Amino acid sequence: MSELSNRRILLIDDMPSIHEDFRKILMPATPQSVELDEMEAALFGTQARPERPLFELDSAYGGEEGLGKLIQALQEQRPYALAFVDMRMPDGWDGAKTIEHLWQHDPQLQVVVCTAYSDYSWDELLDRLQAHDRLLILKKPFDNIEVQQMANTLLTKWQMTERASLQMHHLEHLVDQRTAQFKQASQDLQREIDERKQLEGQLVQSEKLASLGQLAAGVAHEINNPIGFISSNLGTLDGYFNQLRPLFDAYHSIGQSLGGESAARLQQQREAAELDFLLEDIPLLIRESKEGIGRVGQIVKDLKDFSRVDTQQQWQWANLQQGIESTLNIVASELKYKADLVKDYQPLPDIECLPSQINQVIMNLVVNAAQAMGPERGTITLRTGVEGDNVWIEVADTGSGIPADTLQKIFDPFFTTKPVGQGTGLGLSLSYGIVKKHGGDIQVRSELGVGTTFRVELPIRQNRLAV
Ligand SMILES: Nc1ncnc2c1ncn2[C@@H]1O[C@H](COP(=O)(O)OP(=O)(O)O)[C@@H](O)[C@H]1O
Ligand SMILES: [Mg+2]
Known part of the structure; x- marks a missing residue:
């Protein structure tokens, strides 16, 4: 038997004699079931099992009691597949009300209404219960085989519905899983595309x-x-x-x-x-x-x-602050008439670098900043700081700014907007090469007419295999 097999039936009727009848019909003395087991064994080669009743039948003698049994069964995760409910019960809920309550708690329950006469017309009843597909009508007096076949068929229906809903859940779960996988894959793909573009x-x-x-x-x-x-x-x-x-x-x-x-x-x-x-x-x-x-x-x-052919230089631990100061001294005459210097320094740790090359980067940035000034005196702000495993240096000016279409060319070798003699166009490409050699990064933000900020980030420690 499959794990979905459910032979549990609830009978709700105020008449004890009806319970007796149902018991005889649905749980007859054993020979029948023994015969069935033997037939099953002959057909499918399974072991003949010990005797078992065809159905498990529980009795309730009123609507409220029936509901109690149904709730308890649900809590024990042994739900009923089918309920036979008498229509007319003088005390407490009648059949219609009972069925409403049963379905509120267990919408899967298959129901057979048993009655000889009713206080409703059938149309009224069906209208009220709104569940034509789970409701059968059994008119008294009934035939044994009629009851047995109803029970058999409805139990099978319950199982099939249950299996379908389980499969549905399973499918929904699979669809969710697949959708999530697709989403993930598409995100991965997008990330890869972005990385590739960047590379x-x-x-x-x-x-x-x-x-x-x-x-x-x-x-x-x-x-x-x-x-x-x-x-x-x-x-x-x-x-x-x-x-x-x-x-x-x-x-x-x-x-x-x-x-x-x-x-x-x-x-x-x-x-x-x-x-x-x-x-x-x-x-x-x-x-x-x-x-x-x-x-x-x-x-x-x-x-x-x-072109980095100069291999004379030594990697060493050096203090950038000193480098910045001596570089500023060298270019002091360039700055004097053009801009005021503002220094906003945080203490920096020594970093592993080629100090003279880093100085050259700073010099290029500061000279460019000075050269970007118009006739009016401007400000050049130098900032330094530490972030994680990196130090950073910013050179910000209040100069001309860089037009958007020029911005992507400024690191190109020999790109210059300055008159011959003033610019070689090598400063930034050189600086870019130096910063990259240090495993660092150089970025620029600029707004036309407002100014430009260059930011250089350098790792404190080099993890290079060979220089
Ligand atoms: N701070 C800045 N403000 C405005 N433009 C800048 C700045 N720094 C660089 N540039 C632009 O980038 C170009 C390239 O700079 P660089 O490589 O140092 O060469 P050069 O200074 O010799 O022209 C400059 O000609 C200029 O147009
Ligand atoms: Mg320059």
Whole structure:
């Protein structure tokens, strides 16, 4: 028998004789059930079971008592499948009222109304109970086989309904489960798509940097050599010229002391060659050339930093605060006429970094902030702080701000909006590379006409395998 099998029947009738009749019909003396068991054993090969009644029948002699039994059965999780209810019971609830109460507690219950006559018309009764599909009518006097077949059929119906509702629950549960899985899968997918997009963006950025880095490294390498001998030659030239100078002076004074025509001719030649001007201008030219080649050298150095070929630097634990202060000193002259400095520092722990490179980042940000100022004096605010395993530095200015369509280009190498000579467009891409090398992050917020804030986050401790 399946676990859903329910043979429990409740009979509610005020007449004890009716209970007797039902007992005889539904729970006859055993031979019948023994026969049935034997048949089942022959058909399905199961063991003949010990005798068992066809139905379990409980008796109640009034509506209230019937309801009590039904509630108790529900509490014990042994519900009735079927109730036979007498229509006319003189004391207490009549059949209709009893059935209403029974169904309030157990809507699954199949009900057979038994009656010879009723205080209602059948139409009235069906209208009142509104459950045509769970209600059968059995008119007295009834036939035994009629009762037995009703009981059999309705018990089966109860079981099928129960099974269907269980399966329905199971299906609903499965649908819920699947829906949740789909939701989860779609969320996962969305997250993956977002991550991919972000990674692609980073990849494009780092590829750009890498290819330009290689180019820059190559150029820097090629240029380094000529810069070396040009600046060394300029130094030597400067020395030679300094050696020659006293000689010219000596020639001049000896010539003048000669007097006469020789002296006049010498003076004439000297004027024709503009010797006085040359003597004055040559050292100036040498100095300018030295400065120029020094600047070229600086650009090459920037390019080398940018391409990260410079491996001289050492990772070390350093205090950023000191770095910030010394960097501010270096750029003080740039800031002096442009902006007031506001410092809003929290004490920072030492961090593991390449200090000179971090200084360079700060310098780039501060110089950019100063250069973003218009004719009016502005404010540059430096903030520092610690958050979890990171330190952060913010450089905020009240300058021009950055238009939205420019914002995504500012970290590109050689992107600049400044006139030639003022901007190389390398500052931010260099800074980006340095910050990434430290495993950190650089972000920018900007509002046109209001100002710009750059925020650099750096991990306190590096977990790199090799540098
Ligand atoms: N604080 C700032 N305010 C406004 N614009 C900025 C700021 N910082 C950077 N920019 C913009 O980003 C560009 C790139 O900056 P950067 O890489 O430092 O190169 P450069 O300063 O040589 O132009 C600048 O030309 C400028 O347009
Ligand atoms: Mg710059």
